[in-house]
Amino acid sequence: MEELAYIPSPSRGVIHLGPIPLRGYAFCIIIGVFVAVWLGNKRWIARGGRAGTVADIAVWAVPFGLVGGRLYHVITDYELYFSAGRDWVDAFKVWQGGLGIWGAIALGAVGAWIGCRRRGIPLPAYADAIAPGIALAQACGRWGNWFNQELYGRETHLPWALHITSSEGGRVPGYYHPTFLYESLWCIGVAFLVMWADRRFTLGHGRAFALYVAAYCVGRGWIEYMRVDDAHHILGLRLNDWTAMIVFLLAVLYMVLSAKKRPGRETVVEPGVPDGEDVSDGEADGAGETDGAGEAGGAGAAVEAEASGDGAEAGAKDADTDADEAKDEVKDEAGSGTKKS
DSSP, rough: OSSSSSOOOOOEEEEEEETTTEEHHHHHHHHHHHHHHHHHHHHHHHOOOOOTTTHHHHHHHHHHHHHHHHHHEEEEHHHHHHSSOOOOOHHHHHOSSSHHHHHHHHHHHHHHHHHHHHHHOHHHHHHHHHHHHHHHHHHTHHHHHHHHOOSSBBOOOTTTTTEEOOGGGGGGOEEOOHHHHHHHHHHHHHHHHHHHHHHHHTEEEOHHHHHHHHHHHHHHHHHHHHHSSHHHHHHHEEEEHHHHHHHHHHHHHHHHHHHHHHHHOOSSOOOTOTTTTTOOOTTHHHHHHHHHHHHHHHHHHHHHHEEEEEEHHHHHHHHHHHHHHHHHHHHHHHHHHHHOO
């Protein structure tokens, strides 16, 4: 039966610009990184940090995250690369797909910790700032699975079914649940949830990041359950379902304990930035110093003028006193002259 409505798959996931291959999967990852850094920078400045700090630390976090994501995928799906008839070199072909978010976040956090430590910045504050951006980056990155025609769900005849046309790698052409789209939309919702909760409850000390992790795990659990690609199972559940449940519990536990131990939010997130300083305009500091100097100079001039006025007034009073004394002497002498005559 031909479907009246469905989501078409791209005929190919790579376009060659001469000898240079332009892969849709890579573009989605790159766009996601830019979105995460852009939003994280805005949130970091709003928290009192300096512009550019998020990007500087991302230089450490992103490479670590890519390596961690690939390691998690290769370790959990090792048979794709190290079983009989497989080429282990394919484990390095990231552009063909295969990045585990669990490994990306874990090792990416190590890279972020290194970058934060070099600048004297608390990692939890940085994590809170970039949490919604990471969720949006995942939303962008999931479209890379669409380009590669991978990680779809069970067969369906819903109007938004994904039409798989490739038969490579054991795929069976047909109409399936677009789990890449479900997860992309879920991640967008998680990003807005974290931003709302952060404003509403003034989350700090890593709790906004923990909320992102917990909310993502909830969605990943039911989306993972729908997928039909090969995966390791434990007690009837896919490995990623178990991972999502464990990470969810750890994130919730962190939020509860952190709220009790360190309530509120950090007041200073970056050394050298005074509390309340407007770091978005570098000229403000110079203008403030100039205005302060002008005010100080004006105050000094006013004090000096006041002092001069007081001195003049005192001198005038002394002159009046001398004149009165002179008049009295003249009167006394005149009186004495009258008596002599």
